[in-house]
Structures are given as structure tokens and as C-alpha cells.
Amino acid sequence: MNACCETPAFETPEAPASGGLSTVVLIGPPNSGKSTLFNRLTGLRQKVANYPGVTVEQRMGLMSGVNRDDLTLIDLPGVYSLTPYSEDARVSVDVLKGKMPGTPKPDAVLLVLDSLHLTRQLMLAAPVLALGLPTLVLLNMSDLMETRGGQIDTLKLAKELGAPVAQISAVHGSGMDAIPLFLNQCALPRSAKKADQLLTLPVLGNAASTHTWAAQVSRRTGYRAPLSAESSRKLDNILLHRIWGPLLFLVVVVAVFEVVFSIGQPLSNGFGDVLARMGSLARPWLPAGWLQSLLIDGAWKGISSVLVFLPQILLLFLFIGVLEDSGYLARAALIADRVMRTTGLNGKAFIPLLSAYACAVPAIMATRTIENKRDRFATILVTPFMTCSARLPVYMLLIAAFIPNKTFLHGILGLQTIVMLGLYLAGFIAAMTTAWLLKSSILKSSEAPFILELPQYRMPTLRSLMMRLVDRARVFLRQAGTVILSVTLALWLLAHIPPVPGQGGHYTAPELADSMIGKMGHVIEPVIAPLGFNWKVGIGLISSVLAREVMVSTMGTLYGADPETQSMHLQNALHTDMTLGGAVALMIFFAFAMQCTSTMAVVRRETNSWKWPAIQFAYMLTLAWLGAFAVNHIITALFG
Amino acid sequence: MSVLTDLRIGETAMLASLDLPDSVQNYLMHMGFVPDAQVTALRRAPAGDPTVYGVDGMEIALRRETAESIRIRSNTDALRGEVGAELGKIGEKSGREAQAEIHEFAGATR
Numbered sequence: 001m002n003a004c005c006e007t008p009a010f011e012t013p014e015a016p017a018s019g020g021l022s023t024v025v026l027i028g029p030p031n032s033g034k035s036t037l038f039n040r041l042t043g044l045r046q047k048v049a050n051y052p053g054v055t056v057e058q059r060m061g062l063m064s065g066v067n068r069d070d071l072t073l074i075d076l077p078g079v080y081s082l083t084p085y086s087e088d089a090r091v092s093v094d095v096l097k098g099k100m101p102g103t104p105k106p107d108a109v110l111l112v113l114d115s116l117h118l119t120r121q122l123m124l125a126a127p128v129l130a131l132g133l134p135t136l137v138l139l140n141m142s143d144l145m146e147t148r149g150g151q152i153d154t155l156k157l158a159k160e161l162g163a164p165v166a167q168i169s170a171v172h173g174s175g176m177d178a179i180p181l182f183l184n185q186c187a188l189p190r191s192a193k194k195a196d197q198l199l200t201l202p203v204l205g206n207a208a209s210t211h212t213w214a215a216q217v218s219r220r221t222g223y224r225a226p227l228s229a230e231s232s233r234k235l236d237n238i239l240l241h242r243i244w245g246p247l248l249f250l251v252v253v254v255a256v257f258e259v260v261f262s263i264g265q266p267l268s269n270g271f272g273d274v275l276a277r278m279g280s281l282a283r284p285w286l287p288a289g290w291l292q293s294l295l296i297d298g299a300w301k302g303i304s305s306v307l308v309f310l311p312q313i314l315l316l317f318l319f320i321g322v323l324e325d326s327g328y329l330a331r332a333a334l335i336a337d338r339v340m341r342t343t344g345l346n347g348k349a350f351i352p353l354l355s356a357y358a359c360a361v362p363a364i365m366a367t368r369t370i371e372n373k374r375d376r377f378a379t380i381l382v383t384p385f386m387t388c389s390a391r392l393p394v395y396m397l398l399i400a401a402f403i404p405n406k407t408f409l410h411g412i413l414g415l416q417t418i419v420m421l422g423l424y425l426a427g428f429i430a431a432m433t434t435a436w437l438l439k440s441s442i443l444k445s446s447e448a449p450f451i452l453e454l455p456q457y458r459m460p461t462l463r464s465l466m467m468r469l470v471d472r473a474r475v476f477l478r479q480a481g482t483v484i485l486s487v488t489l490a491l492w493l494l495a496h497i498p499p500v501p502g503q504g505g506h507y508t509a510p511e512l513a514d515s516m517i518g519k520m521g522h523v524i525e526p527v528i529a530p531l532g533f534n535w536k537v538g539i540g541l542i543s544s545v546l547a548r549e550v551m552v553s554t555m556g557t558l559y560g561a562d563p564e565t566q567s568m569h570l571q572n573a574l575h576t577d578m579t580l581g582g583a584v585a586l587m588i589f590f591a592f593a594m595q596c597t598s599t600m601a602v603v604r605r606e607t608n609s610w611k612w613p614a615i616q617f618a619y620m621l622t623l624a625w626l627g628a629f630a631v632n633h634i635i636t637a638l639f640g
Numbered sequence: 641m642s643v644l645t646d647l648r649i650g651e652t653a654m655l656a657s658l659d660l661p662d663s664v665q666n667y668l669m670h671m672g673f674v675p676d677a678q679v680t681a682l683r684r685a686p687a688g689d690p691t692v693y694g695v696d697g698m699e700i701a702l703r704r705e706t707a708e709s710i711r712i713r714s715n716t717d718a719l720r721g722e723v724g725a726e727l728g729k730i731g732e733k734s735g736r737e738a739q740a741e742i743h744e745f746a747g748a749t750r
Contacts, residue, residue, distance in 0.1 A: 080670035085663055120672045120696045207669030211677075225697050236683065236692075245686040334701050338687035347690070347703065371663075449664050449706040450690055453671065454699040 021187045023072045023104045024063065027096055027128060028112035029121050030078030031455050033140040037112060037170035038075035041065040041179065045467055046075060047362070049324035051351060052453050053078070053369035056088040058095050058103060066180045074106065077368075081207070082127040087368040087376070096131065108134045108186045110179065115139035115167065116456075118152065118223050122214035123207070125161060135163045136182040142167035142175060150226030157221040171461065232327075232456045239331055249335055256319045257424075258417050264312035265400070271311055275304035290496070293509075297560045298492030303480050305556030305570050306549050309393040310476055314469050316389060320358055321468045325460035329354060333452060343432045344439030345382075346375035347450030353379065353431065356386035357424075360599045364606055374445040378438045380603055381616055384594050385431035387424045390548040394590050395423055397552055401571040402583040419587075426591045430623065484553045487543050491517060491554060495561040512562045531589065531625065532582025532632035544595045551590070581636035585628035593624035642714065644693070644707040647681040653712040655679050655695075660709045672696035673710065 026034045030052030039046050042061030047054060059075040062068075076095055077088035084090040091100070098105025111128050113121040118139065129135055139145075139152065145167070158165040164185075166178035238244055279300045286292040323329055333350040340347050348370045356363035363383050370376040399416050406415040439445075494517035495509070502508040512518050513535075521535030528538045536558045544551035555574065559565040565573035574583070594600065594617045603613040647653055655677045658665045672695040673679070680694040690701040702710075 080667060083663075083666055085667045117697050120670075120698065123670055207666050208674050211669065211672075211674040233682075240683055240686065240692075242684075242686050334685045334690060334692070335687070337685060337690055337701075337703070341703075449660070450701070450703040451664075451668065451671065451706065452690075452701040454692060454701060 021071065021107045021183065023074065023106045024108045024110060024183065025074045025076060025096060025106035026110050026112060027076050027092060027124075028078060028140075029080055029114065029124055031453065032078060032112050032114040032121065033170045034078065034112045035075055037110075037138070037140070037168070038073060039065075040170055040173055040176065042073055045471060047468075048464060049329070050327040050455050050458050051324065051330045052455065053088065053348075053351065053366065056365050056368040057091055058100070060103070066176065066183075068180060068183060071183065072104065074103065079124065081124060081210075086371040091368075096128075106133060108183065109136070110182075111135055111137045111163075112140050112170075113137065115141055115145045115150065115152065116148075116226055118225070119214055119218040120211075122217055123210045126210050126213060129161060129163060134182075134186045136179065137161060137163050137165040138175075138178075139165065139167045140170050143169040143172055145226050148226030149224075151222060151224040152218075153222045157217070157223075160217045160221060235457055236331065236454075239328070240334065245331075245335055249332060252323075254413070254417070254421065256316070257420050258413065259319075260312050260315050261414060261417050261420065264315045265396075267311035267315075268308050268396070272304070272308040275300075275307055279304065293496075294489070294492055297566065298495075298557055299485060299488050301560035302488030302491070302553035302557035303484055305397075306393055306484055306553045307477075307480055309396055309549075309552075310473065312396060313389050313392055313476060314473060316392065317358065317468055317472045318465060320355075321465045322460050324355075325458065325464055327455040327457045330452060330454050334454070337450060339432065343435040344444075345378060345432075345435045346370050346372060347452065349375065349379040349435075353383060353386055356383045356388060359388050359390070360384045360386065360596065361602045364599070364602045367606070372445055374443040375439075377607060377612070378435055378443045380606055381438060381612065382431040382435045384596065384599050384616065384620065385427045385434065385592065387427040387591065388548075388596075390596065391423075391590050393549045393552045394544075395420060395587055397555070397571065397574070398583050398587050401574045402578075402580055423587055423591050426588065426627075430592055434619075479547065479549070480553075483547055484550055487546060487550050488553055488557050491539070491543065491557045492561065494520070495558065509561075512558070517558070530632070531585045531628040532579055532636070533586060533628075534577060534582075536577070537582070537586060541589070541593075541595075546597055548590060548595045551595075579636065580639055581632040581634075584635050585632035588631045589624045589628040591624075592620055592627050594620040642712055644679065644681075644702070644710040644712055645691075645704055647679070647712065649681050649683060651714075652678055652680040653714045656711040656713045658710050660706065664706070668706075668710075671700055672698055673700075678715075679710075679712065 026038055028034050031050070031054075035046045035048045035055050038044070038059065038061065039048065041063050043065045044059075044061045046059055046061075055075060055077045057077065061073055061075075063071045063073045074095060076092040079089045079092045082093050082096070084093045094100040095103050096106065096109070109128060109131070111125060113125070115121075125137065137157070139154070145152075152167075154165045154167060164178075164182055166175055166182075168175035168178065239248060279296050282300070283292060283296050286295060323332070329351060332354065333347065336350050337347045340350055349367070351369075352363045352366040355366055360383050363386070364380050367376050367379045367383070370379060399419055403416050403419050407413065408415070408418075495512060495515045497516050498510060500508060500510045500514075509515070510518075513522070517539055518535070521539045524538040524542070525535045528541065533541070536555065539558060540551045540554040543554045552570075556570050559568070559570060559573040559577075565577070568576075578586075600613040600617060603616060604610055607613075642653075644653075644655075655673060655675055657675060658668060658673060660668065677695055682692045682694045682699060684691050685701070690703045691707060692699050692701045693707070694700075
């Protein structure tokens with residue numbers, strides 16, 4: 001079948017490490033399936049999706065998926081050539097050449113090529129093979145190649161390239177046995193291997209000659225490109241239609257939120273009841289007194305007030321997963337390019353911005369695919385305005401508490417959904433306006449070209465979607481178990497000191513307003529009172545600088561610690577303690593403010609200075625304060 | 641000689657040259673935009689720009705100002721050139737034959 005498999009199967013390695021083999025690297029053009037293969041070979045769960053530029057930094061893992069725990073596998077961002085064009089590609093080239101500090105120099109290369117577009121993909125083979133490292137060429141997506149009637153003589157290709165070639169399907173896991181076989185061969189002493197000299201490699205560095213060479217090779221090896229999927233074109237006839245395209249885009253967005261609300265809300269309420277019941281079931285097991293109060297009224301109430309939103313967040317991630325895996329994201333970027341352009345942002349900024357709807361941290365990393373540095377910085381600076389999933393609990397809580405559940409259009413569209421969409425829109429407009437300001441002043445640059453590869457549509461696999469949800473749930477739970485738990489405990493403590501003497505010489509908790517936290521809250525109250533926020537909200541704002549969802553747990557803990565509101569649902573407690581103006585202002589505040597230490601840390605890392613996150617934090621805070629101030633006064637004037 | 645933006649949707653042409661900064665040019669060439677490649681304009685984005693081009697079985701979107709710097713030869717031009725050359729050859733040949741005939745004739749009459 002191919003050169004690699006001519007050796008008998010199951011040949012045990014004579015000396016696994018003796019050949020000096022310890023690091024293997026995966027390289028290939030963007031969207032050729034390297035990360036899918038990486039996941040399969042290591043058993044890890046690297047993010048994969050159907051658009052170019054998902055992987056933006058090197059990732060390492062042990063090859064336990066093929067029982068080679070002794071080998072480290074490095075996954076790299078996709079590259080078209082070894083002349084780096086953008087930041088992520090530079091990472092790949094540096095690692096491949098062993099110039100990346102902290103990453104071992106690779107001893108062997110797995111070159112992953114998408115066999116559906118082999119001619120073009122072969123252009124990368126020339127410079128990679130010229131590095132002189134033992135290389136196995138993997139023609140990925142062989143399953144689609146077969147079903148669509150493509151053809152290639154792998155043996156001839158192996159002869160042409162002077163390297164073993166194997167056909168695989170990383171998604172389905174077929175053809176994987178070629179990889180351990182190749183690795184075993186690499187481990188053999190050099191003399192045992194045939195010294196194939198490459199004579200046909202083109203002069204490096206000239207794209208035109210490399211292409212001619214690649215075309216010749218693919219012709220000589222009988223390569224027949226499979227028919228391009230007509231279904232992709234037909235889908236695009238609708239999804240990129242002049243009128244239907246943008247309309248469907250809007251429908252998709254509205255539908256996502258409507259579902260997150262109409263299906264997610266009951267799920268979350270049910271989940272909340274379960275969590276509350278768990279709390280009350282645990283109560284009798286604890287001795288009445290401070291421990292019970294700390295664990296049930298403090299910690300559990302705080303954590304569960306955030307955990308409640310898990311079903312809704314998972315639902316949102318399910319939709320994002322479908323959009324990313326199907327290949328629609330690149331089309332959405334195309335539709336939105338006109339908007340991006342008027343702001344002066346690079347067209348490539350759209351994909352990071354869209355993924356910021358999940359979380360700003362990976363989105364900021366994804367800006368590495370933007371070649372122009374000024375464009376990249378502008379994108380980084382506006383990314384935190386996009387409504388990330390951590391804002392969702394805050395919005396959900398306040399909307400459920402303050403916005404009446406009215407519906408329009410025969411119940412299709414709810415007022416709560418409209419408010420939610422409005423908040424997303426507010427964030428988007430703030431991002432675009434800021435981008436325009438930046439791009440027409442300090443980050444002005446000549447317009448960078450917009451070059452975007454549209455991947456073919458693929459059916460999202462259940463496996464990949466489930467993996468996303470499990471990962472997301474894990475992140476959410478970890479956050480609840482660490483940041484939220486510690487903030488909650490600290491808050492409970494601050495709410496209970498200084499203890500005041502009660503009857504019988506026992507010390508009891510002070511009135512909430514007289515406690516440490518109450519005093520702190522009253523200090524900041526003058527600053528936030530014009531926004532319609534009380535001191536409890538003020539404490540929430542401060543603690544939520546760590547992470548936005550901490551706001552919800554803080555409210556849970558503070559209202560839980562107050563005897564007046566202790567027995568109430570958090571929604572009801574808020575409803576009695578805040579005005580409508582204050583509540584909407586609070587949502588606007590969260591739409592604009594940069595309440596997230598992880599984002600600040602990643603901005604510092606990506607821009608390599610504290611200057612940018614500091615400017616960003618101050619700017620967003622100012623905007624948040626002004627926005628909340630205006631909204632509070634407008635709403636109060638309109639609705640009393 | 642025209643540029644890529646002159647292509648109407650559905651039309652195919654042969655790429656002649658790229659007139660872009662080196663790094664962009666190199667990148668585009670690795671995506672398949674090499675001289676003599678067949679490029680088809682597939683569709684425009686809903687807003688009229690960028691345009692999706694098909695090259696080497698791939699679909700790649702380019703904004704107008706990038707596509708404007710890519711020169712193409714329309715396939716009919718390329719064909720016309722070939723036909724012209726062929727016609728020229730035929731003409732030359734018949735010319736030579738005529739010459740020979742004249743010589744022959746002249747020889748005969750002499």
C-alpha cells in the first residue's frame with residue numbers, strides 16, 4: 001500500500017530510544033487536520049474546528065494514543081510555507097527549526113497534508129523535506145478522498161519525495177498503524193536506513209518554481225483531485241446569498257439566544273432547585289452555628305448561584321461548536337467583512353471576535369493569525385467588549401429578576417431575549433466604535449490584505465461536540481471550585497467580623513451593614529450611587545474584577561448572609577433591593593467593563609507590556625461608568 | 641491585460657502575474673495563485689466584496705484591493721494568441737509554398 005507498511009507489521013522496536021528519537025513534530029498547512037491527529041495520537045483534547053487558524057501556539061503531549069509514552073509530540077499552527085507570514089506561523093517555523101526556547105528540537109516530522117488539495121499542499125513538502133529530518137508524509141482525509149473518487153499512487157509519491165507516505169483519516173482513526181511503524185524505523189541506527197537522496201526538490205524560496213514542482217509530482221504520481229463537494233457550493237448559494245445570507249445569519253443569532261432562554265431557562269431553574277435541595281439536605285448534618293452558616297449560607301449559596309447557569313452556558317457552547325465545526329464561521333467572516341472594513345479592522349479579526357463570545361482569552365490568542373501588528377493590537381484591545389459567556393450568568397440573573405416575560409410575534413420572540421440581544425449588540429457596537437477610534441488614530445496602518453480560505457462544509461461529529469461540552473463544564477466547575485469558592489469564603493468571613501456580643505456571652509455576627517464588608521461597601525457607595533447601585537452591588541463589582549461570574553456568587557453570599565433576604569431566591573432578593581434603572585445600568589456596566597484578570601494577563605502576554613492592559617482597563621471602566629450612569633437616569637426618568 | 645476584479649462571476653481566466661508586496665505575494669502563491677493557474681470567480685460576499693475565487697480546487701476570499709493587483713489573461717486571449725500563432729504558421733507555410741511555385745513557374749517559363 002505504501003512504502004512505510006512494506007515492513008512487517010508489529011515489528012518491535014529494537015531500541016526505542018537508541019536512535020535518539022524523543023520529539024516528534026506535526027506540521028502541515030492550516031485546516032489539514034493536525035490537531036485532530038494530535039488528539040488521536042496523544043489522547044489529549046486540543047481544540048479542533050473547521051476553519052484555518054484554530055491552533056495558534058505549539059502544544060505538546062506524550063504519544064500514549066499509540067503506546068509510545070516515551071515520545072513527545074508537538075502540535076503546531078498550520079503553515080503554507082516555511083517563510084512565516086503571521087505570528088502563529090512564526091511559532092511553527094521556530095519550533096521546527098529547533099529555535100524555540102523551551103521546546104525541544106524535533107527528531108522526526110509527521111507532515112500532514114490534506115489529500116483533497118494535494119497539489120497545493122505538496123508545496124509545503126519541499127521545504128519540510130529539505131530540513132533533512134526523518135519525515136513521514138500523511139495524506140489526511142483519505143475517507144473523503146475515496147468517497148469522492150480521488151486517486152493517488154502513494155508508492156510513487158514516496159519515491160518522488162524520498163519519504164514514506166501513508167493515507168490516513170484522523171477523524172475516523174484509519175491508517176494510524178503507519179505512524180508507530182515509521183517511528184520504529186526512525187529509531188534504527190542511521191546505517192540501517194536507505195540513504196535516499198532527494199534529487200527532484202526545487203530551488204527553495206521561489207513559490208512559482210515550488211508550485212511547478214508540486215504540480216509535476218502530483219501529475220507523475222497519478223493524483224486525481226476528488227470532485228469538490230457540490231453540496232458545499234449549493235449551501236453557499238443560499239448561505240452567502242446577497243439577501244438570504246445576511247438574513248439567515250441574523251436568524252441564526254436570534255435563534256441561538258431564543259433557545260438559550262426558552263429551553264435553557266427552565267433547565268437552569270430545575271438545576272437550581274436540585275442545588276438548593278442538596279443544600280437543605282446537607283444542613284441537618286452540620287452542627288447549627290458558624291460552620292453551618294459558613295458552608296451552607298456562605299459557600300454553597302454563593303457557588304450554586306453561579307452553577308445554576310451551567311445548562312444555559314453548555315447550550316450556548318453547543319451552538320458555537322456546531323457553527324465552528326461545520327465551517328460556517330468562515331462564511332460569517334465573509335458576510336461581516338464589510339462592517340469590519342468600515343471600522344478599519346482587518347477582515348481576519350472577525351473570527352477571533354466571534355470566538356470571544358465564548359471567552360476573550362482564547363480569542364485574544366487567536367489574533368495571532370492577523371499578520372499586521374497594529375491590526376492585531378487593535379483587535380486585542382476591543383475583544384473584551386464582545387459578550388463572553390462569563391457575562392451570561394449576570395445578565396440571566398438580572399433579566400430574570402427585572403424584565404417581564406412578555407412575548408411578541410405570537411410568542412416567537414420574548415422581551416427577555418430582546419434585552420439580551422440588546423446587551424450583545426451594545427458590546428459589539430462598543431467594540432466596533434473603539435476599533436474605529438483606534439484605527440483612525442494611534443493604531444493607523446495601511447490596509448492589510450484580507451485572504452481567507454473557505455473550508456468545505458463538514459457535518460460536526462457528536463464526539464467533537466461532546467468533547468467541547470465536557471471541557472467547558474470542567475472549566476466552569478473548576479472556576480466554581482477555586483476562584484468562586486475562595487471569594488465566597490472571604491466574603492462570608494468579612495460579613496461576620498467583628499463579632500458582637502449576644503445573649504449569654506456568645507458572640508454573634510454583626511448586622512450586615514456594620515460588618516467589615518458592610519463598611520467597605522459604604523466607603524465605595526458614593527462612587528456608584530449615581531449609577532443606581534447599592535453597597536452590595538459595589539462589593540460585587542470589586543470582587544468580580546477577578547472574573548465576571550463572581551458577581552453572581554457574591555450577590556448570592558451577601559443576600560444569603562442578610563437575615564432579611566436569607567430565605568429568598570436570589571432573584572427576588574435582588575428585586576426588592578434594586579431599582580429597574582439600577583439593574584439595567586448594572587447590565588450595561590458589565591457589558592463594557594473589563595472585569596477579568598485572566599484577560600488582563602493574556603493581553604499583557606500578547607502585547608508584552610502592562611501598558612496596554614492598563615489603558616484597556618481604564619478605558620473600559622470609564623465607558624462602563626458613563627454608560628451605566630446614563631442608562632440609570634434614562635430608565636428611571638422613563639419608567640419611574 | 642486585465643486584473644482579477646474584471647472577472648464576472650462564473651468566468652475563468654489564466655493568472656498572469658501578481659503585483660503585491662513580497663510577503664503577501666509569496667503567501668498567495670502558496671495558496672495556489674501562481675502564474676498560469678486557472679482562477680474562477682465563484683461568488684461575491686453579500687455586501688459585494690470580498691469575492692470568493694476558486695483556484696486549485698480551493699475557495700479563497702480576497703478583498704477588491706488585493707484582487708486588483710493580480711493580473712490575468714483571459715482564456716480567450718490566450719486561445720486567440722495560440723490560434724494567431726497557428727494561423728501565422730499556416731500563412732508562412734503557404735507563403736513559402738507560393739514562393740516555391742512562383743520559382744517553379746518562373747523556371748518553367750524561362
